[in-house]
Amino acid sequence: MDREKYGILIVDDEESIRRLLQKELANSRREIHAAADGAEALAMVRNHWFEVVIMDLWLPDVSDLELLIRIRESIPHIEVIMITGHGDVDIAVEAMKLGAYDFIRKPFDLDRLDLIVEKAHQRALLSRENAMLRHSTSQGKDQVRFIGNSQAIRDIQFLIDKVAPARIPVLITGESGVGKDVVARLIHQRSPLAANPMIVKNCATLQKELARSELFGHTKGSFTGADESREGLLSFAHDSTLFLDEIGELPLEVQASLLRALETGTYRRVGEKEERKVNIRYLFATNRHLADEVEKGRFNEAFFHRINAFSIEIPSLKQRKEDLPLLVDYFLTALSPDNTSYRIVDRAMSCILSYNWPGNIRELRNVIERSIILAENGIISERCLPREMVESAEHTEAVLTLESVEKQHILKLLDFHGGNRQKTAETLGISRKTLYRKLNQYAIE
Ligand SMILES: Nc1ncnc2c1ncn2[C@@H]1O[C@H](COP(=O)(O)OP(=O)(O)OP(=O)(O)O)[C@@H](O)[C@H]1O
Ligand SMILES: [Mg+2]
Structure with missing residues:
Protein backbone atom coordinates (compact mmCIF):
# COMPACT_ATOMS: atom_id res chain seq x y z
CA MET A 1 0.00 0.00 0.00
CA MET A 132 5.16 2.21 18.54
CA LEU A 133 6.52 4.63 21.12
CA ARG A 134 5.93 2.11 23.87
CA HIS A 135 8.19 -0.30 22.02
CA SER A 136 10.80 2.17 20.98
CA THR A 137 13.18 3.85 23.38
CA SER A 138 13.11 7.29 24.92
CA GLN A 139 16.19 8.50 23.10
CA GLY A 140 14.35 7.85 19.83
CA LYS A 141 14.25 11.39 18.51
CA ASP A 142 17.48 12.76 19.95
CA GLN A 143 20.19 13.45 17.49
CA VAL A 144 22.96 10.95 18.03
CA ARG A 145 26.61 11.79 17.46
CA PHE A 146 29.17 9.38 16.15
CA ILE A 147 32.47 10.99 17.00
CA GLY A 148 35.87 9.97 15.67
CA ASN A 149 38.33 10.81 12.93
CA SER A 150 40.20 7.54 12.68
CA GLN A 151 40.10 5.83 9.31
CA ALA A 152 37.92 3.09 10.84
CA ILE A 153 35.28 5.58 11.97
CA ARG A 154 35.38 7.46 8.68
CA ASP A 155 34.85 4.20 6.82
CA ILE A 156 31.87 3.39 9.03
CA GLN A 157 30.39 6.84 8.51
CA PHE A 158 30.65 6.26 4.79
CA LEU A 159 28.94 2.86 5.08
CA ILE A 160 26.13 4.34 7.20
CA ASP A 161 25.43 7.03 4.61
CA LYS A 162 25.39 4.50 1.81
CA VAL A 163 23.30 1.83 3.49
CA ALA A 164 20.76 4.04 5.31
CA PRO A 165 18.53 4.73 2.28
CA ALA A 166 18.66 1.11 1.09
CA ARG A 167 16.19 -1.37 2.50
CA ILE A 168 18.60 -4.20 3.17
CA PRO A 169 19.15 -5.64 6.63
CA VAL A 170 22.36 -4.61 8.40
CA LEU A 171 24.31 -6.53 11.01
CA ILE A 172 26.35 -4.36 13.38
CA THR A 173 29.11 -6.11 15.31
CA GLY A 174 31.67 -5.10 17.90
CA GLU A 175 32.58 -5.41 21.57
CA SER A 176 30.32 -4.11 24.29
CA GLY A 177 30.15 -0.31 24.56
CA VAL A 178 31.71 0.27 21.17
CA GLY A 179 28.78 2.18 19.66
CA LYS A 180 26.50 -0.40 18.03
CA ASP A 181 23.37 1.35 19.26
CA VAL A 182 24.69 4.63 17.96
CA VAL A 183 25.22 3.17 14.50
CA ALA A 184 21.74 1.58 14.46
CA ARG A 185 20.14 4.91 15.39
CA LEU A 186 22.06 6.76 12.72
CA ILE A 187 21.01 4.30 10.05
CA HIS A 188 17.38 4.70 11.06
CA GLN A 189 17.57 8.49 11.30
CA ARG A 190 19.04 8.75 7.83
CA SER A 191 16.59 6.31 6.28
CA PRO A 192 13.30 7.11 4.54
CA LEU A 193 11.55 5.55 7.56
CA ALA A 194 12.91 8.11 10.02
CA ALA A 195 9.51 9.72 10.61
CA ASN A 196 8.41 6.63 12.56
CA PRO A 197 10.07 5.61 15.80
CA MET A 198 12.53 2.75 15.55
CA ILE A 199 11.29 -0.34 17.39
CA VAL A 200 14.03 -1.83 19.57
CA LYS A 201 14.19 -5.22 21.21
CA ASN A 202 17.06 -6.81 23.05
CA CYS A 203 16.82 -10.52 22.25
CA ALA A 204 18.51 -11.41 25.54
CA THR A 205 15.33 -10.29 27.31
CA LEU A 206 13.10 -12.61 25.30
CA GLN A 207 11.84 -15.62 27.19
CA LYS A 208 12.54 -18.69 25.13
CA GLU A 209 8.96 -19.99 25.07
CA LEU A 210 7.46 -16.59 24.38
CA ALA A 211 9.97 -15.28 21.86
CA ARG A 212 7.92 -16.31 18.86
CA SER A 213 4.79 -14.70 20.21
CA GLU A 214 6.62 -11.48 21.13
CA LEU A 215 7.92 -11.12 17.61
CA PHE A 216 4.97 -12.31 15.61
CA GLY A 217 2.03 -12.00 18.00
CA HIS A 218 -0.50 -14.71 18.77
CA THR A 219 -4.20 -15.48 18.58
CA LYS A 220 -6.39 -16.04 21.57
CA GLY A 221 -6.12 -19.58 22.91
CA SER A 222 -3.16 -20.49 20.73
CA PHE A 223 -1.26 -21.73 23.78
CA THR A 224 -1.81 -22.03 27.51
CA GLY A 225 -1.89 -18.56 28.96
CA ALA A 226 -2.81 -16.86 25.68
CA ASP A 227 -6.01 -15.38 27.06
CA GLU A 228 -6.16 -12.63 24.51
CA SER A 229 -4.76 -12.24 21.07
CA ARG A 230 -1.76 -9.98 20.86
CA GLU A 231 0.18 -8.03 18.31
CA GLY A 232 3.84 -8.79 17.86
CA LEU A 233 6.80 -6.47 17.41
CA LEU A 234 6.73 -6.95 13.65
CA SER A 235 3.32 -5.37 13.58
CA PHE A 236 4.50 -2.35 15.60
CA ALA A 237 7.51 -2.00 13.34
CA HIS A 238 5.49 -1.80 10.13
CA ASP A 239 6.74 1.09 7.99
CA SER A 240 9.66 1.56 10.35
CA THR A 241 12.92 0.00 11.51
CA LEU A 242 13.07 -3.04 13.77
CA PHE A 243 16.36 -3.14 15.66
CA LEU A 244 17.00 -6.56 17.19
CA ASP A 245 19.89 -6.18 19.59
CA GLU A 246 21.94 -9.14 20.81
CA ILE A 247 20.59 -11.21 17.94
CA GLY A 248 22.92 -14.04 18.99
CA GLU A 249 20.49 -14.65 21.86
CA LEU A 250 17.45 -15.17 19.65
CA PRO A 251 16.24 -18.75 20.18
CA LEU A 252 17.27 -20.97 17.29
CA GLU A 253 13.68 -22.12 16.70
CA VAL A 254 12.55 -18.61 15.89
CA GLN A 255 15.42 -17.74 13.57
CA ALA A 256 14.02 -19.65 10.59
CA SER A 257 10.68 -17.87 10.87
CA LEU A 258 12.38 -14.52 11.10
CA LEU A 259 14.45 -15.36 8.04
CA ARG A 260 11.21 -16.06 6.22
CA ALA A 261 9.81 -12.71 7.29
CA LEU A 262 12.96 -11.00 6.01
CA GLU A 263 12.75 -12.72 2.67
CA THR A 264 9.05 -12.61 1.94
CA GLY A 265 7.85 -9.61 3.93
CA THR A 266 5.18 -11.82 5.47
CA TYR A 267 4.75 -13.64 8.77
CA ARG A 268 2.20 -15.60 10.73
CA ARG A 269 0.95 -15.01 14.21
CA VAL A 270 1.22 -18.00 16.55
CA GLY A 271 -2.00 -19.97 16.10
CA GLU A 272 -2.90 -18.40 12.79
CA LYS A 273 -2.68 -19.83 9.28
CA GLU A 274 -3.03 -16.65 7.30
CA GLU A 275 0.00 -14.60 6.48
CA ARG A 276 0.28 -10.92 7.25
CA LYS A 277 2.24 -8.45 5.21
CA VAL A 278 4.68 -5.97 6.68
CA ASN A 279 7.14 -3.43 5.43
CA ILE A 280 10.11 -3.40 7.79
CA ARG A 281 13.77 -2.39 7.71
CA TYR A 282 15.75 -4.78 9.91
CA LEU A 283 18.87 -3.95 11.89
CA PHE A 284 20.74 -6.45 14.04
CA ALA A 285 23.57 -6.14 16.52
CA THR A 286 25.72 -8.57 18.42
CA ASN A 287 28.97 -8.74 20.33
CA ARG A 288 29.23 -12.44 19.59
CA HIS A 289 31.11 -14.01 16.76
CA LEU A 290 28.13 -15.39 14.86
CA ALA A 291 30.18 -17.46 12.41
CA ASP A 292 31.48 -19.43 15.42
CA GLU A 293 27.95 -19.81 16.74
CA VAL A 294 26.92 -21.22 13.35
CA GLU A 295 29.83 -23.64 13.49
CA LYS A 296 28.75 -24.82 16.92
CA GLY A 297 25.19 -25.30 15.72
CA ARG A 298 23.85 -22.52 17.92
CA PHE A 299 22.88 -20.14 15.13
CA ASN A 300 20.91 -20.79 11.95
CA GLU A 301 23.34 -20.77 9.05
CA ALA A 302 20.97 -19.46 6.36
CA PHE A 303 19.78 -16.71 8.70
CA PHE A 304 23.37 -15.76 9.44
CA HIS A 305 24.27 -15.45 5.77
CA ARG A 306 21.18 -13.36 5.11
CA ILE A 307 21.87 -10.85 7.88
CA ASN A 308 25.60 -10.87 7.36
CA ALA A 309 25.23 -9.80 3.72
CA PHE A 310 25.80 -6.24 4.84
CA SER A 311 27.70 -5.97 8.08
CA ILE A 312 29.40 -3.12 9.86
CA GLU A 313 32.14 -4.03 12.27
CA ILE A 314 33.07 -1.40 14.83
CA PRO A 315 36.64 -1.83 16.07
CA SER A 316 37.33 -1.61 19.78
CA LEU A 317 38.55 1.69 21.22
CA LYS A 318 42.03 0.34 21.86
CA GLN A 319 42.37 -0.32 18.15
CA ARG A 320 41.67 3.32 17.35
CA LYS A 321 43.23 5.32 20.13
CA GLU A 322 43.69 8.24 17.78
CA ASP A 323 39.96 8.92 18.36
CA LEU A 324 40.55 9.45 22.09
CA PRO A 325 41.39 13.18 22.10
CA LEU A 326 38.25 14.03 20.06
CA LEU A 327 36.05 11.74 22.15
CA VAL A 328 37.41 13.17 25.40
CA ASP A 329 36.72 16.71 24.17
CA TYR A 330 33.28 15.71 23.03
CA PHE A 331 32.31 14.14 26.36
CA LEU A 332 33.85 17.01 28.35
CA THR A 333 31.53 19.38 26.51
CA ALA A 334 28.50 17.12 26.24
CA LEU A 335 28.56 16.08 29.91
CA SER A 336 29.50 19.44 31.37
CA PRO A 337 26.62 20.31 33.68
CA ASP A 338 26.92 24.09 33.40
CA ASN A 339 28.88 24.72 30.22
CA THR A 340 32.11 25.01 32.19
CA SER A 341 35.05 24.26 29.97
CA TYR A 342 37.41 21.68 31.36
CA ARG A 343 41.09 21.24 30.77
CA ILE A 344 42.78 17.93 31.10
CA VAL A 345 46.43 17.91 32.24
CA ASP A 346 49.02 16.10 30.12
CA ARG A 347 49.69 13.32 32.59
CA ALA A 348 45.99 12.53 32.90
CA MET A 349 45.69 12.52 29.14
CA SER A 350 48.60 10.12 28.81
CA CYS A 351 46.89 7.78 31.29
CA ILE A 352 43.81 7.92 29.12
CA LEU A 353 45.90 7.22 26.04
CA SER A 354 47.77 4.28 27.51
CA TYR A 355 44.78 2.60 29.16
CA ASN A 356 43.30 -0.20 27.07
CA TRP A 357 39.58 0.54 27.57
CA PRO A 358 37.97 -2.89 27.88
CA GLY A 359 34.57 -1.21 28.25
CA ASN A 360 35.17 0.92 25.17
CA ILE A 361 33.33 4.22 24.67
CA ARG A 362 30.81 3.52 27.40
CA GLU A 363 33.65 3.21 29.91
CA LEU A 364 35.28 6.37 28.58
CA ARG A 365 32.03 8.25 28.93
CA ASN A 366 31.70 7.11 32.55
CA VAL A 367 35.30 8.01 33.36
CA ILE A 368 34.86 11.51 31.95
CA GLU A 369 31.57 11.98 33.76
CA ARG A 370 33.27 11.07 37.03
CA SER A 371 36.29 13.24 36.34
CA ILE A 372 34.09 16.27 35.78
CA ILE A 373 32.66 15.83 39.26
CA LEU A 374 36.14 15.56 40.78
CA ALA A 375 37.68 18.38 38.75
CA GLU A 376 38.97 21.42 40.57
CA ASN A 377 38.66 24.81 38.92
CA GLY A 378 37.96 23.11 35.65
CA ILE A 379 41.23 21.18 35.76
CA ILE A 380 41.20 17.43 35.37
CA SER A 381 44.31 15.83 36.80
CA GLU A 382 45.28 12.20 37.36
CA ARG A 383 43.57 12.39 40.73
CA CYS A 384 40.22 12.70 38.93
CA LEU A 385 40.73 9.39 37.14
CA PRO A 386 39.96 6.00 38.66
CA ARG A 387 43.00 4.69 40.56
CA GLU A 388 43.11 1.36 38.77
CA MET A 389 43.32 3.25 35.53
CA VAL A 390 46.28 5.35 36.61
CA GLU A 391 48.03 2.32 38.04
CA SER A 392 47.42 0.23 34.98
CA ALA A 393 48.68 3.11 32.84
CA GLU A 394 51.91 3.23 34.90
CA HIS A 395 52.14 -0.51 34.63
CA THR A 396 51.71 -0.41 30.87
CA GLU A 397 54.28 2.37 30.63
CA ALA A 398 56.77 0.39 32.69
CA VAL A 399 56.26 -2.66 30.55
CA LEU A 400 56.12 -0.89 27.29
CA THR A 401 58.92 1.67 27.25
CA LEU A 402 62.33 0.22 26.78
CA GLU A 403 63.91 3.13 28.62
CA SER A 404 61.97 2.58 31.79
CA VAL A 405 62.78 -1.13 31.66
CA GLU A 406 66.47 -0.22 31.44
CA LYS A 407 66.17 2.28 34.28
CA GLN A 408 64.49 -0.28 36.55
CA HIS A 409 67.17 -2.83 35.69
CA ILE A 410 70.07 -0.44 36.48
CA LEU A 411 68.44 0.52 39.79
CA LYS A 412 68.09 -3.13 40.74
CA LEU A 413 71.75 -3.92 39.94
CA LEU A 414 73.01 -0.86 41.80
CA ASP A 415 71.03 -1.97 44.76
CA PHE A 416 72.39 -5.52 44.46
CA HIS A 417 76.01 -4.26 44.33
CA GLY A 418 75.47 -1.89 47.24
CA GLY A 419 75.81 1.18 45.02
CA ASN A 420 79.10 0.04 43.49
CA ARG A 421 79.15 1.55 40.00
CA GLN A 422 82.17 -0.37 38.71
CA LYS A 423 80.55 -3.74 39.50
CA THR A 424 77.23 -2.61 38.13
CA ALA A 425 78.86 -1.57 34.83
CA GLU A 426 80.68 -4.89 34.63
CA THR A 427 77.49 -6.89 35.20
CA LEU A 428 75.75 -4.83 32.56
CA GLY A 429 78.64 -5.35 30.18
CA ILE A 430 79.08 -1.62 29.54
CA SER A 431 81.85 0.87 30.28
CA ARG A 432 81.75 3.06 33.41
CA LYS A 433 81.46 6.07 31.13
CA THR A 434 78.31 4.68 29.49
CA LEU A 435 76.85 3.85 32.88
CA TYR A 436 77.44 7.44 34.09
CA ARG A 437 75.71 8.75 30.99
CA LYS A 438 72.71 6.52 31.66
CA LEU A 439 72.60 7.48 35.35
CA ASN A 440 72.54 11.04 34.24
CA GLN A 441 69.86 10.40 31.66
CA TYR A 442 67.59 8.66 34.16
CA ALA A 443 68.40 11.17 36.89
CA ILE A 444 69.66 8.44 39.21
CA GLU A 445 71.73 9.94 42.02
N1 LIG B 1 31.58 7.30 18.28
C1 LIG B 1 30.85 7.73 19.32
N2 LIG B 1 30.68 9.04 19.53
C2 LIG B 1 29.99 9.48 20.60
N3 LIG B 1 29.43 8.68 21.51
C3 LIG B 1 29.55 7.36 21.35
C4 LIG B 1 30.27 6.81 20.26
N4 LIG B 1 30.25 5.47 20.36
C5 LIG B 1 29.56 5.19 21.48
N5 LIG B 1 29.13 6.31 22.08
C6 LIG B 1 28.41 6.38 23.37
O1 LIG B 1 28.92 5.34 24.19
C7 LIG B 1 27.91 4.66 24.90
C8 LIG B 1 27.88 3.20 24.50
O2 LIG B 1 27.55 3.05 23.14
P1 LIG B 1 26.46 1.99 22.62
O3 LIG B 1 25.34 1.87 23.59
O4 LIG B 1 26.10 2.34 21.23
O5 LIG B 1 27.35 0.67 22.67
P2 LIG B 1 26.96 -0.82 22.22
O6 LIG B 1 28.00 -1.25 21.25
O7 LIG B 1 25.55 -0.86 21.76
O8 LIG B 1 27.17 -1.62 23.57
P3 LIG B 1 26.46 -2.99 24.09
O9 LIG B 1 27.09 -4.12 23.34
O10 LIG B 1 26.80 -3.04 25.53
O11 LIG B 1 25.01 -2.85 23.82
C9 LIG B 1 26.63 5.41 24.58
O12 LIG B 1 26.43 6.37 25.58
C10 LIG B 1 26.92 6.07 23.25
O13 LIG B 1 26.15 7.23 23.09
MG1 LIG C 1 23.90 -1.79 22.58
Missing part, protein backbone atom coordinates in the same frame (compact mmCIF):
# COMPACT_ATOMS: atom_id res chain seq x y z
CA ASP A 2 1.15 3.49 -0.85
CA ARG A 3 2.69 4.95 2.32
CA GLU A 4 1.46 8.44 1.55
CA LYS A 5 -2.13 7.21 1.70
CA TYR A 6 -4.20 5.63 4.38
CA GLY A 7 -6.32 2.56 3.90
CA ILE A 8 -10.08 2.21 4.15
CA LEU A 9 -11.92 -1.08 3.86
CA ILE A 10 -15.64 -1.11 3.05
CA VAL A 11 -17.47 -4.29 4.02
CA ASP A 12 -20.98 -4.69 2.68
CA ASP A 13 -22.78 -7.51 0.94
CA GLU A 14 -24.60 -5.11 -1.41
CA GLU A 15 -22.49 -4.24 -4.36
CA SER A 16 -24.34 -0.96 -5.00
CA ILE A 17 -23.42 0.29 -1.53
CA ARG A 18 -19.78 -0.73 -1.90
CA ARG A 19 -19.61 1.13 -5.18
CA LEU A 20 -21.38 4.20 -3.83
CA LEU A 21 -19.08 4.48 -0.81
CA GLN A 22 -15.96 3.84 -2.82
CA LYS A 23 -16.90 6.60 -5.19
CA GLU A 24 -18.08 9.13 -2.63
CA LEU A 25 -15.25 8.72 -0.14
CA ALA A 26 -12.51 8.74 -2.74
CA ASN A 27 -9.84 11.39 -2.42
CA SER A 28 -6.13 11.55 -3.13
CA ARG A 29 -5.08 10.62 0.43
CA ARG A 30 -7.17 7.48 0.67
CA GLU A 31 -6.80 4.05 -0.76
CA ILE A 32 -10.15 2.33 -0.65
CA HIS A 33 -10.81 -1.39 -0.93
CA ALA A 34 -14.01 -3.36 -0.57
CA ALA A 35 -15.04 -6.80 0.69
CA ALA A 36 -18.39 -8.54 0.26
CA ASP A 37 -18.43 -10.63 3.42
CA GLY A 38 -16.78 -11.25 6.76
CA ALA A 39 -14.34 -13.90 5.61
CA GLU A 40 -13.06 -11.75 2.77
CA ALA A 41 -12.82 -8.76 5.10
CA LEU A 42 -10.72 -10.62 7.66
CA ALA A 43 -8.38 -11.92 5.01
CA MET A 44 -7.91 -8.42 3.61
CA VAL A 45 -7.39 -6.84 6.98
CA ARG A 46 -4.49 -9.19 7.60
CA ASN A 47 -2.96 -8.65 4.22
CA HIS A 48 -3.22 -4.92 3.81
CA TRP A 49 -2.62 -2.08 6.12
CA PHE A 50 -5.97 -0.42 6.85
CA GLU A 51 -6.64 2.35 9.31
CA VAL A 52 -10.42 2.47 8.95
CA VAL A 53 -13.06 -0.18 8.31
CA ILE A 54 -16.62 0.73 7.43
CA MET A 55 -18.88 -2.27 7.82
CA ASP A 56 -22.48 -3.27 7.58
CA LEU A 57 -23.94 -4.79 10.71
CA TRP A 58 -25.78 -7.44 8.78
CA LEU A 59 -23.37 -9.51 6.83
CA PRO A 60 -24.33 -12.88 5.38
CA ASP A 61 -21.61 -15.04 6.88
CA VAL A 62 -20.87 -13.70 10.35
CA SER A 63 -23.05 -13.15 13.36
CA ASP A 64 -23.72 -9.62 14.47
CA LEU A 65 -20.68 -8.31 16.20
CA GLU A 66 -18.30 -11.14 15.67
CA LEU A 67 -16.53 -9.51 12.76
CA LEU A 68 -16.00 -6.32 14.74
CA ILE A 69 -14.45 -8.29 17.57
CA ARG A 70 -12.23 -10.28 15.28
CA ILE A 71 -11.00 -7.27 13.37
CA ARG A 72 -10.16 -5.35 16.54
CA GLU A 73 -8.45 -8.40 17.95
CA SER A 74 -6.52 -8.89 14.78
CA ILE A 75 -5.34 -5.30 14.27
CA PRO A 76 -5.94 -3.22 17.41
CA HIS A 77 -5.19 0.16 15.88
CA ILE A 78 -7.95 -0.14 13.25
CA GLU A 79 -11.04 1.97 13.85
CA VAL A 80 -14.35 0.46 12.81
CA ILE A 81 -17.40 2.44 11.72
CA MET A 82 -20.67 0.50 11.68
CA ILE A 83 -23.45 0.96 9.15
CA THR A 84 -26.83 0.39 10.73
CA GLY A 85 -30.46 0.37 9.60
CA HIS A 86 -33.57 1.52 11.44
CA GLY A 87 -34.15 -0.16 14.73
CA ASP A 88 -30.55 -1.20 15.22
CA VAL A 89 -29.91 1.23 18.04
CA ASP A 90 -29.38 -1.41 20.70
CA ILE A 91 -26.93 -3.31 18.68
CA ALA A 92 -25.14 -0.12 17.67
CA VAL A 93 -24.68 0.75 21.32
CA GLU A 94 -23.35 -2.72 21.96
CA ALA A 95 -20.92 -2.28 19.07
CA MET A 96 -19.59 0.94 20.59
CA LYS A 97 -19.00 -0.87 23.86
CA LEU A 98 -16.99 -3.44 21.99
CA GLY A 99 -14.75 -0.80 20.56
CA ALA A 100 -16.48 0.44 17.40
CA TYR A 101 -15.54 4.04 16.70
CA ASP A 102 -18.96 5.29 15.63
CA PHE A 103 -22.00 4.26 13.64
CA ILE A 104 -23.91 5.78 10.77
CA ARG A 105 -27.47 5.10 9.71
CA LYS A 106 -28.78 4.30 6.30
CA PRO A 107 -29.58 6.30 4.22
CA PHE A 108 -26.19 7.93 4.53
CA ASP A 109 -25.41 11.51 5.20
CA LEU A 110 -22.25 11.32 3.11
CA ASP A 111 -20.69 14.53 4.44
CA ARG A 112 -21.05 13.28 7.95
CA LEU A 113 -19.59 9.91 7.02
CA ASP A 114 -16.64 11.65 5.42
CA LEU A 115 -15.99 13.55 8.62
CA ILE A 116 -16.28 10.45 10.80
CA VAL A 117 -13.85 8.60 8.55
CA GLU A 118 -11.34 11.42 8.85
CA LYS A 119 -11.57 11.50 12.64
CA ALA A 120 -11.36 7.72 12.88
CA HIS A 121 -8.21 7.87 10.79
CA GLN A 122 -6.67 10.42 13.16
CA ARG A 123 -7.42 8.21 16.12
CA ALA A 124 -6.03 5.12 14.41
CA LEU A 125 -2.81 6.99 13.68
CA LEU A 126 -2.52 8.15 17.25
CA SER A 127 -3.03 4.75 18.82
CA ARG A 128 -0.52 3.21 16.45
CA GLU A 129 1.98 5.94 17.24
CA ASN A 130 1.51 5.33 20.96
CA ALA A 131 1.98 1.60 20.54
